[in-house]
Amino acid sequence: MADPAQGVLQRSVAQEETQKEGRRRWRPQWTARMALIPAMMITIFCFYGFIIWTFVISLTRSRLLPVYKFTGFDQYARLFANERWWTAMQNLAIHGFLFIGGCIVFGYLLAILVDRGVKAEGLFRTVFMLPLSMSFIVTGVIWQWVMNPGLGLQEAVRALGWAGFEFNWIVRPDRSIYTLAIAGIWQQVGLCMALFLAGLRNIDPNIWKASRVDGIPVWRVYLHIITPMLRTVFFTVFILMSAIVMKAFDLVVALTGGGPGFSSDLPARFVVDHILNRQELGLGAAGAFVLLCTVIAVIAPYIYFELQKERSGRGH
Amino acid sequence: MRYNRLALYGLLCVAAIMILSPVFIMISTSLKSMDEIRNGSIFTLPVDPGFAAWSKAWFGDCAKTLGEGCGGLSSSFMTSVKVVIPALILSVGLGAITGYALAAWKMKGANVMFAALLVGMFIPPQVTLYPLIIMIRELGIFGTIPGLILVHVIWGVAFTTMMFRNFFKTVPQDLLKAARIDGAGFWRLFWHVMLPISLPILGVAMILQFTYIWNDFLLGLTFGGRAGQPMTVALNNLVGSQFGEKEYNVDMAATMLTALPTLAVYLLSGRLFVRGIAAGAVKG
Numbered sequence: 001m002a003d004p005a006q007g008v009l010q011r012s013v014a015q016e017e018t019q020k021e022g023r024r025r026w027r028p029q030w031t032a033r034m035a036l037i038p039a040m041m042i043t044i045f046c047f048y049g050f051i052i053w054t055f056v057i058s059l060t061r062s063r064l065l066p067v068y069k070f071t072g073f074d075q076y077a078r079l080f081a082n083e084r085w086w087t088a089m090q091n092l093a094i095h096g097f098l099f100i101g102g103c104i105v106f107g108y109l110l111a112i113l114v115d116r117g118v119k120a121e122g123l124f125r126t127v128f129m130l131p132l133s134m135s136f137i138v139t140g141v142i143w144q145w146v147m148n149p150g151l152g153l154q155e156a157v158r159a160l161g162w163a164g165f166e167f168n169w170i171v172r173p174d175r176s177i178y179t180l181a182i183a184g185i186w187q188q189v190g191l192c193m194a195l196f197l198a199g200l201r202n203i204d205p206n207i208w209k210a211s212r213v214d215g216i217p218v219w220r221v222y223l224h225i226i227t228p229m230l231r232t233v234f235f236t237v238f239i240l241m242s243a244i245v246m247k248a249f250d251l252v253v254a255l256t257g258g259g260p261g262f263s264s265d266l267p268a269r270f271v272v273d274h275i276l277n278r279q280e281l282g283l284g285a286a287g288a289f290v291l292l293c294t295v296i297a298v299i300a301p302y303i304y305f306e307l308q309k310e311r312s313g314r315g316h
Numbered sequence: 317m318r319y320n321r322l323a324l325y326g327l328l329c330v331a332a333i334m335i336l337s338p339v340f341i342m343i344s345t346s347l348k349s350m351d352e353i354r355n356g357s358i359f360t361l362p363v364d365p366g367f368a369a370w371s372k373a374w375f376g377d378c379a380k381t382l383g384e385g386c387g388g389l390s391s392s393f394m395t396s397v398k399v400v401i402p403a404l405i406l407s408v409g410l411g412a413i414t415g416y417a418l419a420a421w422k423m424k425g426a427n428v429m430f431a432a433l434l435v436g437m438f439i440p441p442q443v444t445l446y447p448l449i450i451m452i453r454e455l456g457i458f459g460t461i462p463g464l465i466l467v468h469v470i471w472g473v474a475f476t477t478m479m480f481r482n483f484f485k486t487v488p489q490d491l492l493k494a495a496r497i498d499g500a501g502f503w504r505l506f507w508h509v510m511l512p513i514s515l516p517i518l519g520v521a522m523i524l525q526f527t528y529i530w531n532d533f534l535l536g537l538t539f540g541g542r543a544g545q546p547m548t549v550a551l552n553n554l555v556g557s558q559f560g561e562k563e564y565n566v567d568m569a570a571t572m573l574t575a576l577p578t579l580a581v582y583l584l585s586g587r588l589f590v591r592g593i594a595a596g597a598v599k600g
Contacts, residue, residue, distance in 0.1 A: 031502035032421035039414040039473055040429060046451075046470050047436040050444035057446065066450075113328050126583070127332045129590065130339065133582030135531030137548040138575045141555050142338045145345065145564060146358065156357035186338065194590055247440045250533040254552055271442040276538065281446065288443045299438045307431060 051292065058285035066281060075286040085287065088265045091177050092245065095266065098181035099188075100241040104234065106185060107192025112222060114193065115200045125197075129190035136187070140254025143183040144170065173263035176256050180248070180264060183255055188244065192237050199233035200226070239302040246295050267291050346370060346569035353564055369565035373554075373573055389570055392550035398461050399536075399546055400529045403468035407529075408521045410469065411476020416510050418477070419484035420492050421502070430481060437474040441534055452539060459541025467539050468529050475528075476521050483517040484510060516588070523585050527578050547574045 061071045079085050114124055131139065146152050149168035157165040169175035203226060211221045227234075249268040252258055258265040258273075271291060274284030341358050347365035348356070356363075376388030418426045448467065449458070457463035487510070495505050511518075536546035545553075551574045555567050582589050 029421060029423070032417045032423060035413050035417045035502065036423075036429070038410055039433065039477060042470050042473055043429065043432050043436055046444060046448065047439060047474075048432070050447035051439065053447040054443055066446075110331060113324060113331070116324055118324060118328060124328055124332060125590070126586065127335055130579070130582065131335065133527060133578045133589070134575045135533065135548050135578070137531070137533050137552055138571050141551065141567065141571045142342050144555070145568060146338055146341055148564075151353060151564065152358055156359050159357050186335065190335075243438055247442075249442070250548075253533070254555070257556070268440060268442055272445070272534065272538075275442075275446050285446065288440070288445070291440055292443045295438060295440055299435075303431075303435055303438075306434070 054285045055289050058282060058289050060282055062281040062285070064279040064281065071282075075282040076290075078283055079286045079290065082283075084262050084265060085267070085270060087262050088267045088270045091263075091265060092267055094177050095180050095184070095248070096242065096245045098178065099184045099245055100238060102181060102185040103188050103192045103241050104237055106189045107237065108196050110189065110193040111196035111200055114197055125194070128193050131187045132190045134187070136248075136250035137254045139183050139187045140251050143179065143186070144255050147179055147182075170256060171260060173260045176260060176264040180251060180255060180266075184244075184248070184251060187251075188241065192241070195233055195237050195240075196230065199230045203229060235302070235305070239299065242298045243295070246291065246298070267294075342568045342571055342575075346373075346565055346572050348565050350561075350563060350565060367569075369563070369569040370573070372563070372566045373570035389547060389550055389554070389573055392545050392547045393573070395461065395540070395544055396530060396547040399464050399468065399544070400526060403465045403472070403529050404522060404525050406465065407469045407472035407525055408476050408518065410473050411478075411521065412480045412511070412514070412518065413506065414473065414477040415480025415482075416484050416506055417502075419481045420487070420505065420510065430477075433474045433477055437478065441471065445534075445538060449538065458539065459543055461544045464536065464539050464544050464546070467535050468532070471535065472525055472528065476525065479517055479521050480514065483514055487513065519585070519588050523581055523589050526581055527589075530578050 056068075057066050058075050059070050059072065060066065060068055061074070110128055114121055114128075118124065147154075147167065147170040149155075149171055152167075154165060154167040157167070170179050207225060208221070211225065247268055248266050249272060252264060252266050252269050256264040258269055267287060268291065271284050271287040274280040274287060278284075337359075344360070344362055345353060345358065346369050347362040347367070349364070349366070349368070352363060372388075374388050374390050374393075376390075417423075418430050448470070452458045452463045452467065455463070455466075457466065491509065492505070495509050500509070530546075531548065532546070533548045533552070536544070536549045537552075540546055540549060551570050554570050
């Protein structure tokens with residue numbers, strides 16, 4: 001018969017053992033939590049906290065410095081009555097349509113060409129992605145020179161004998177917004193090509209064999225079979241390019257400076273200009289918040305899609 | 317069939333020429349004299365190539381500026397180097413540790429935090445710009461290199477964390493379990509198991525962070541001040557200054573100098589750059 005006291009002793013030893021075991025298990029977990037603190041602070045304060053802060057500023061009449069005298073949605077009313085803001089928003093729509101559309105069309109075409117089994121495929125890929133490594137500022141400065149109406153492309157083509165050739169969009173208020181799309185597509189088309197190419201490489205080769213047996217022309221296979229299969233790639237490219245368009249600031253600054261006048265201004269530049277240069281903090285904050293809402297409207301489906309993928313991926 | 321092939325190569329070559337010609341124009345313009353630029357076409361090769369414009373872009377033109385240095389890009393090149401290297405190491409290091417903690421240690425709320433971080437990557441920097449200015453100013457590092465480094469780490473951590481977390485998620489759980497049974501703690505597991513297998517992704521993250529930080533304009537413009545002006549900001553100022561006659565050859569040489577570091581990294585790293593660029597494209 002066991003001594004009850006011994007039983008208690010045994011139990012307490014066992015308890016201590018599990019406690020020790022627990023501590024040994026618990027400690028690395030604790031370190032892991034500690035390691036997350038910097039990134040967590042950045043996420044909570046510098047991302048979401050600062051968004052709220054900007055929203056609060058947008059409700060005040062702050063000009064040079066934040067003044068916490070609330071005026072409701074006055075700044076938003078001012079913003080929506082501001083002609084320059086509407087020019088910028090309209091430009092965002094034009095530029096977004098041309099830039100995203102151009103990147104998708106040309107990127108997809110390049111990917112198809114590269115995927116047709118050419119020699120020196122690596123060389124072509126390297127060339128098409130070369131502009132990606134350069135900054136928007138560099139891109140803007142190069143294209144500003146190429147499109148220079150006095151000494152650039154216009155003059156060069158005229159010198160070749162086509163005296164009436166005109167390409168002075170960069171100094172024309174009604175055309176300058178299109179120059180942004182030209183330079184932007186030049187820079188980003190390689191990224192779209194790479195994404196589409198990865199998609200094309202994932203296509204089951206049997207589809208090609210089957211279509212060859214059936215004698216379907218290549219262009220129809222691409223149009224009616226391959227393109228629908230790549231719809232998630234199209235979706236991803238669309239989202240990535242929209243994110244770039246809505247943040248577009250550097251390229252406008254370097255290429256046109258928003259000009260002539262404000263004819264090629266974009267919302268991102270409007271916001272920075274009002275916050276940094278024009279002492280219109282409240283108005284700039286309101287613009288920033290509207291910009292954020294636009295981004296969320298476009299990005300939300302993508303984030304949902306990504307997290308959904310993540311969730312279903314965990315089942316494997 | 318043969319004509320098809322010919323057309324295919326023809327189209328590819330046309331596309332390659334269209335992509336390369338602006339780069340060609342930049343280089344050839346930078347090697348010309350202003351007289352040649354005024355009298356020739358942008359497409360012609362320089363008749364008498366020289367590096368005069370390059371040296372003017374690098375060292376500046378002392379006759380043009382009044383006092384205070386000569387306005388060349390050499391000083392802002394050094395600023396960019398001093399910002400990029402620490403910011404690169406810190407943001408990639410923090411991203412590696414955070415990504416590892418999120419992926420390998422089962423914690424409540426890890427997925428929520430990852431989602432919050434992922435969303436943060438899409439936030440346009442303009443939205444948090446002013447609060448960030450106040451924070452950096454309160455810390456007393458506004459307009460300094462440490463301030464710019466901190467801002468780059470804050471903006472880079474979402475992207476680097478995402479890269480490492482997604483990579484570490486693919487590591488078999490059995491490997492982690494075995495290491496933990498052997499008594500490996502948080503840091504031992506990181507240094508001896510996870511970091512050695514993550515070298516390729518480490519390379520990708522380094523290359524992309526280098527490219528992003530070097531190419532950044534908005535943060536450098538806002539937080540650099542006069543002392544911490546990185547190269548992109550200096551280039552924009554140089555090209556935008558309406559001081560005397562426009563020297564397009566100097567502008568193009570300065571552009572080339574600004575583009576060279578990232579171009580070199582791209583050409584040398586090849587595949588790694590391509591692998592990462594898609595993952596990082598969301599980041600502006």
